[in-house]
Amino acid sequence: MFENLQERLSKIFRSLTGQGRLTEKNINEAVRQVKLSLLEADVNFKVVKEFIDSVKAKALGEEVLKSFTPDQQFVKIVRDELINIMGKSAATLNLRHHPSVIMLVGLQGSGKTTTAAKLANYLRKSGRTVLLVAADTYRPAAIDQLEKLGKSIQIPVLTGDRKNPLIIVQQALEYSKNSQYNTLIFDTAGRLHIDEEMMEELQQIKQLSNPDEILMVVDAMIGQDAVNSALEFDKRLNVTGFIVTKMDGDARGGVILSITHITGKPVKFIGVGEKIDAFEQFHPDRVAARILGMGDVLSLIEKA
Amino acid sequence: MGFFERLKTGLSRARKALFEGLSQILKGSKISDEILEELEERLLMADVGYPTTEYIIEQLKQSKTNDALETLKEIMIDLLSFDSKLNSPDQPPFVITVVGVNGTGKTTTVAKLAAYFQSTGKTVVLGAADTFRAAAIEQLREWGERTGSTVIYHSEGADSAAVAFDAVSHAKAREKDVVIIDTAGRLHTKKNLMEELKKVHRVIGKVVPGAPHEVLLVIDATTGQNGLVQAKVFKEMVDVTGIVITKLDGTAKGGISLAIKKELNLPIKFIGIGEGAEDLKPFDAKEFVEALID
Ligand SMILES: Nc1nc2c(ncn2[C@@H]2O[C@H](COP(=O)(O)OP(=O)(O)OP(=O)(O)O)[C@@H](O)[C@H]2O)c(=O)[nH]1
Ligand SMILES: Nc1nc2c(ncn2[C@@H]2O[C@H](COP(=O)(O)OP(=O)(O)OP(=O)(O)O)[C@@H](O)[C@H]2O)c(=O)[nH]1
Ligand SMILES: [Mg+2]
Ligand SMILES: [Mg+2]
Numbered sequence: 273m274f275e276n277l278q279e280r281l282s283k284i285f286r287s288l289t290g291q292g293r294l295t296e297k298n299i300n301e302a303v304r305q306v307k308l309s310l311l312e313a314d315v316n317f318k319v320v321k322e323f324i325d326s327v328k329a330k331a332l333g334e335e336v337l338k339s340f341t342p343d344q345q346f347v348k349i350v351r352d353e354l355i356n357i358m359g360k361s362a363a364t365l366n367l368r369h370h371p372s373v374i375m376l377v378g379l380q381g382s383g384k385t386t387t388a389a390k391l392a393n394y395l396r397k398s399g400r401t402v403l404l405v406a407a408d409t410y411r412p413a414a415i416d417q418l419e420k421l422g423k424s425i426q427i428p429v430l431t432g433d434r435k436n437p438l439i440i441v442q443q444a445l446e447y448s449k450n451s452q453y454n455t456l457i458f459d460t461a462g463r464l465h466i467d468e469e470m471m472e473e474l475q476q477i478k479q480l481s482n483p484d485e486i487l488m489v490v491d492a493m494i495g496q497d498a499v500n501s502a503l504e505f506d507k508r509l510n511v512t513g514f515i516v517t518k519m520d521g522d523a524r525g526g527v528i529l530s531i532t533h534i535t536g537k538p539v540k541f542i543g544v545g546e547k548i549d550a551f552e553q554f555h556p557d558r559v560a561a562r563i564l565g566m567g568d569v570l571s572l573i574e575k576a
Numbered sequence: 577m578g579f580f581e582r583l584k585t586g587l588s589r590a591r592k593a594l595f596e597g598l599s600q601i602l603k604g605s606k607i608s609d610e611i612l613e614e615l616e617e618r619l620l621m622a623d624v625g626y627p628t629t630e631y632i633i634e635q636l637k638q639s640k641t642n643d644a645l646e647t648l649k650e651i652m653i654d655l656l657s658f659d660s661k662l663n664s665p666d667q668p669p670f671v672i673t674v675v676g677v678n679g680t681g682k683t684t685t686v687a688k689l690a691a692y693f694q695s696t697g698k699t700v701v702l703g704a705a706d707t708f709r710a711a712a713i714e715q716l717r718e719w720g721e722r723t724g725s726t727v728i729y730h731s732e733g734a735d736s737a738a739v740a741f742d743a744v745s746h747a748k749a750r751e752k753d754v755v756i757i758d759t760a761g762r763l764h765t766k767k768n769l770m771e772e773l774k775k776v777h778r779v780i781g782k783v784v785p786g787a788p789h790e791v792l793l794v795i796d797a798t799t800g801q802n803g804l805v806q807a808k809v810f811k812e813m814v815d816v817t818g819i820v821i822t823k824l825d826g827t828a829k830g831g832i833s834l835a836i837k838k839e840l841n842l843p844i845k846f847i848g849i850g851e852g853a854e855d856l857k858p859f860d861a862k863e864f865v866e867a868l869i870d
Contacts, residue, residue: 308626314800317621380823380851381679381796410851412718417711420732424710464826491679495623495800497828518678521763523802546678546709 277309277564281343294331294342302346303328313526313563316499319533327353351560358528359556363513363538365485367400371448373456373481377474377509378489379501380462383517383543385414387489388459389421390543390551391515395455396427403453404429405444407437407477408461418459425548437461441477458483465504478509486511487540490531493523502531511535517543520550528559607636607644615648622831622868623800628838649865655834656861658843663789663817669701669747670754671780671787673740675773675814676794677806678761681822681848683712685794686758687719688848688856694723698753703743704729705736705776706760716758723853726752736760736772737779744783757788764809773814791816792845795833797823803832807840822848825855829868 281302303324310320331349336342365374374391376384385408392402404422406429408414415431422429430447432440437460444456458477463470478486488502488511505511516528519542528539539554605611612633619629632651641647664670672689674682683706690700702725706712713729720727728743740757747755759776762769780787793816795803810816821830824847833844844859 311620311626312801314623314802317617379798379826381681383679411715412722413711413715416714417709420710464823466827491796491798493677493796493800493802493806494798495803495828495832496621497623497798497826500827501798518763520765521677521802522765522805523800526800 277305277347277566280305280309281346282341293336294334294346296332298342299328299331299346302343306350309564310526310529313524313565314495314498314530315526315563316496316530316534319499319530323353323357323529323533347564347566351564354529354560354563355556358532358539358559363540363554365395365540366512367455367484369482369484371403371445371451371454371456372485373445373458373483374485374487375458375460375474375477375481375483375509376487376489376515377460377505377511378462379464379491382462382489382491383515384408384462384489385417385421385459386546387515387517387541387543387551388418388457389425389427390548391541392422392427392455392457393425393548394541394551395457396425400455401453402427402455402457403444403448403451405440405456405458406431406434407440407458409435409437409440410461414459414461421548437473438476438480441481445481456481465501471504471508475508485513487513487515489515489517490527492516492518492525492527492542493521494527498527499530499534502535506535506537511537513538513540515539515541515543516554520544524563524565525559526563529563605644606642607640611644612637615644618869619831622829623803624831625801625804625835628835631838632834648869649862652834652865652868653861656837656844656864658837660843660845660858662845665784665786665789668751668753669744669784669787670789671744671747671757671784672754672790672792673757673759673777673780673788673814674792674794674820675759675810675816676761677763680761680794680796680799681820682706682761682794683715683719683758684851685792685820685822685846685848685856686716686756687723687853689756689846690719690723690725690754691853692856693754694725700725701743701747701750701752701755702727703740703755703757705739705743705757707732707734707736707739708760712758712760719853737775740776741779741783744780744787748783764806764813770809770813777814790818790845792818792820793842794820794822795830795836797821797826797830798828799830799832801832801835804835804839807836807842811840811842816842818843818845820844820846820848821859824867825849830864831868 336345406415406418419429430444432443486509488505544550635651639647674686693700704713704716717727730739793810836842849855
């Protein structure tokens with residue numbers, strides 16, 4: 273369904289072999305192809321426009337290097353710009369306090385509960401002692417779900433009074449004060465960014481617990497509306513980064529460009545499956561290739 | 577102002593413009609390049625996707641209308657229209673399976689459908705055929721309690737086809753009206769999981785010939801272009817009969833469903849507009865189109 277960008281571009285540029293420069297005239301059609309490619313990948317329309325303008329400005333007048341064909345050179349400019357935006361800040365966790373609180377937030381069904389267990393498992397490997405906190409009291413069996421996941425990796429799950437997220441958070445903070453646990457991961461209920469009451473609840477949890485990390489969990493298959501929810505969660509909570517889940521499917525993941533571009537916050541991890549260990553560090557270069565619908569071509573450019 | 581700040585204000589302006597509504601711009605006006613461009617943008621931002629957007633715009637151009645808004649609505653309603661009757665059999669039980677990728681709202685939709693059928697006086701059995709996800713069974717049982725439906729379940733890790741078999745057999749023996757089977761979320765790219773779903777359907781068909789009568793694919797309204805690929809593969813593999821779009825109570829428009837209808841001729845049968853059992857509505861093309869372009 274999705275034609276590789278490189279193939280499209282080489283068709284367009286074929287006619288210009290021998291021309292030594294990228295000019296307004298010869299890159300217009302190429303720019304259009306990039307635009308279509310990004311839209312297919314679900315990059316937000318406004319972000320596409322901004323991105324295209326900046327790519328065009330960078331490409332204009334650039335000398336085509338001897339080792340490149342014009343289409344290769346153009347793809348390289350696009351690719352570098354994608355990586356530049358997506359990989360701007362270092363994507364490490366910044367855990368300073370004792371205990372250190374990590375809050376997972378996001379829309380319904382994005383993968384928060386699963387990711388809480390994955391993250392707990394990941395952090396334990398680096399020597400941290402982790403307590404999972406079940407602060408979703410709304411979704412039927414959400415607490416059971418986290419308890420089962422915790423049990424499967426032998427990480428304790430605090431369920432507190434099972435009724436009020438703020439009380440549960442309070443109980444977790446009390447409990448961990450003089451305990452062996454140096455890391456608390458809060459699983460919160462899924463919510464819409466336009467749900468005033470539910471968004472306020474998150475702000476209260478934040479105020480109560482002073483988290484080191486507030487990570488928004490985002491589904492890789494999400495489309496144009498991603499920027500609206502990401503902006504609102506960021507505005508309310510000043511998130512520290514994103515975790516993008518379900519990257520094991522065939523969604524191109526344009527959302528990553530959209531949300532990093534718009535919030536300036538990094539993606540820190542990606543989820544690549546339903547199992548607990550299907551969890552990886554984020555690599556902007558790989559995702560750049562994926563957004564453009566091309567894998568091998570980029571490694572060729574790398575070598576050139 | 578820094579770069580991000582500028583972009584942010586730009587976006588909130590864009591959002592405002594969205595709220596002002598396309599109606600203001602289009603009402604009673606002839607087609608101009610400006611209007612077409614504005615329209616293209618709206619459709620793309622609603623996840624309709626490039627090919628379907630171009631199709632709609634082409635139709636609008638050809639219409640040479642004096643009222644771009646009305647004509648646009650007509651084109652879109654026309655695109656979405658279908659015979660809205662459910663494929664219920666002459667003899668009960670009416671068997672429905674609910675399928676889709678992870679986290680779209682399948683289990684909640686099963687509960688909503690249960691409440692919907694019960695409100696029309698039908699007896700409902702639910703089958704907990706998601707034996708994979710942690711506490712999926714507990715989740716459905718909780719919904720069973722809340723909606724007053726019988727839930728047939730096995731233990732976690734059990735064969736999902738065996739659960740479906742028991743649920744449908746139970747309904748047949750007890751002369752229940754409707755069976756709704758909740759299945760595990762699965763990405764359409766996972767061959768073995770798609771095969772598993774086929775097996776669930778085969779087993780159901782052995783108990784009740786011709787079943788499942790409806791195979792509803794649940795698509796999250798926030799889904800982008802991948803929704804079309806999901807629909808295509810699920811349709812090929814398990815003969816999907818209709819789409820349920822969930823989470824339309826958010827700001828996402830669910831525009832990918834236009835592409836799904838156009839490319840695959842799969843109708844939207846219900847929409848989900850909240851997390852409660854009552855938050856399900858039969859699909860109404862006119863309402864949907866108005867919400868999408870406004
Ligand atoms: N394929 C795949 N599935 C995932 C991934 N992460 C989560 N899931 C699945 O997505 C579905 C939803 O995950 P949850 O962890 O329950 O999502 P949530 O955000 O906690 O949902 P709510 O609490 O209802 O808002 C489940 O079926 C998970 O198994 C991933 O990286 N890949
Ligand atoms: N706002 C809103 N939330 C919904 C809607 N439908 C479902 N949800 C929520 O979305 C989340 C996921 O719903 P589930 O029904 O568990 O989704 P699922 O497809 O069964 O998930 P898996 O079985 O893990 O693949 C839950 O938090 C639901 O409450 C809807 O129409 N609107
Ligand atoms: Mg959850
Ligand atoms: Mg489910």
